[in-house]
Amino acid sequence: MAASSPAGSAFSPPHNPNTTSRLHLPSSTDPPSETNPPTQKVWLVFGATGHIGRSLVKCALSHGDNVAAVGRTLENTMPQMQGWHERCLGLLCDVRVRATVRSVMESCIDRFGRIDIIVNCTGYGVIGACEDQDTSDLRSQFDTNFLGTLNIIQLSLPYFRHLASTSSSSSTTTTRSDTDPANPDPAPPSNAGRYLIFSSTSGALGVPGLGPYCATKYATEGLIESMLYEVDTFGIKATLVEPGHMRLDEPTGLDDKASDNPLHPSSSSTTTSSSTAQPQPQAQGQAHNMTKLRHYSHFLVKKPSPPYDTPTAPAGHAGRVVQWLADRQPTSAVKSAELVWQLGHCRYPPLRLLLGSFAVESVRDRLRSIIEEIEDWKFLHFGSSAVEGEGGGKEKGGEEEEDGDGMKIEGEGEMEMEMEGEEYGVEGGEAEAGAEVKEEEEG
Structure with missing residues (x-):
């Protein structure tokens, strides 16, 4: 067990509200x-x-x-x-x-x-x-x-x-009667x-x-x-x-607390040293007292x-x-x-x-x-409308919405998804036939 610090030790100064408030x-x-x-x-x-x-x-x-x-x-x-x-x-x-x-x-x-x-x-x-x-x-x-x-x-x-x-577990025991039945697990x-x-x-x-x-x-x-x-x-x-x-x-x-010992250098001495400095050899017979950090x-x-x-x-x-x-x-x-x-x-x-x-x-x-x-490079993945027009895709009239994943939903019922440069289009009645072909291929 560490020894008690003397009263008024500088190691445990009183809280100074002027410096920390x-x-x-x-x-x-x-x-x-x-x-x-x-x-x-x-x-x-x-x-x-x-x-x-x-x-x-x-x-x-x-x-x-x-x-x-x-x-x-x-x-x-x-x-x-x-x-x-x-x-x-x-x-x-x-x-x-x-x-x-x-x-x-x-x-x-x-x-x-x-x-x-x-x-x-x-x-x-x-x-x-x-x-x-x-x-x-x-x-x-x-x-x-x-x-x-x-x-x-x-x-x-x-x-x-x-x-x-x-x-x-302690919280569950003391408040079990107040626990919400719909959520029995306490926070x-x-x-x-x-x-x-x-x-x-x-x-x-x-x-x-x-x-x-x-x-x-x-x-x-x-x-x-x-x-x-x-x-x-x-x-x-x-x-x-x-x-x-x-x-x-x-x-x-x-x-x-050791600063009163004459074998110790003053604690207010040099506050910095070379990062490569090594501890100085201690005099024989004084090693047990030389505890200066x-x-x-x-x-x-x-x-x-x-x-x-x-x-x-x-x-x-x-x-x-x-x-x-x-x-x-x-x-x-x-x-x-x-x-x-x-x-x-x-x-x-x-x-x-x-x-x-x-x-x-x-x-x-x-x-x-x-x-x-x-922001400078996002155009590679989230292109402007001018860049999208050059992609060869068929444009149709009507309202058009685009979300952050590149999925485009057009007013004429066409859904176009761009995935790594390839375009997949599914229109009107072709959706069911396309689904059947895909299912047969996977089978």
């Missing part, structure tokens, strides 16, 4: 409010040591929720994950290994009795041209970003479905479990220099959107969170090959953006965490939540370009 999800989602107070939830947060993960953990704890914070096995240690807060359970996991995912789920249930919300913030990318990324780069990104998400979903869905069936529970899966604007955009990373996010978005249709009947909800470029603006780290980015930079190693090469776009954002990250991780917390407590969550003006503008521009391209 203006941040609310739309009323259509039924978010928590003064008239709709939230109930205490249990969060299981994978990737809790990343910059958005740690901000979300702090936000949930500051609102009174319980959190199981899961660090990365190969980057964190158990001492780093301990002692954050009395309502926080520190764990380690490698999402690529199903046994470790199952273990942290069981530990969370053993500690808090249940899981209400599962958040996946894990994932990383390799910045480099598609041609330069070898098989190990590709597999590692897919194993972590996509298959890791799939492992979490497949192992947790049976638990959430069990919650749904239990809640449904599924509205909150049988919830997934908040962090995708990216790269799940909606193709970014030069991040091809495989974009591919993993596209795959993740397709997986979650398909799964949502399958589990909605159980009352299980899922949302894809698409953050834009985000800065780490927490005033302190997750281990701020590193601040890091989740992108690694691959050395470009000569064809892509020019100042203006498109493959270097992602790397240049990261450098440009060093002092200009537009989106606050603290404000984003507040919205994600509301997302976990609202009754009608959206399929996607875009965070930051960059995310909104870039995804909107991308969708606009797709729509414009569809």
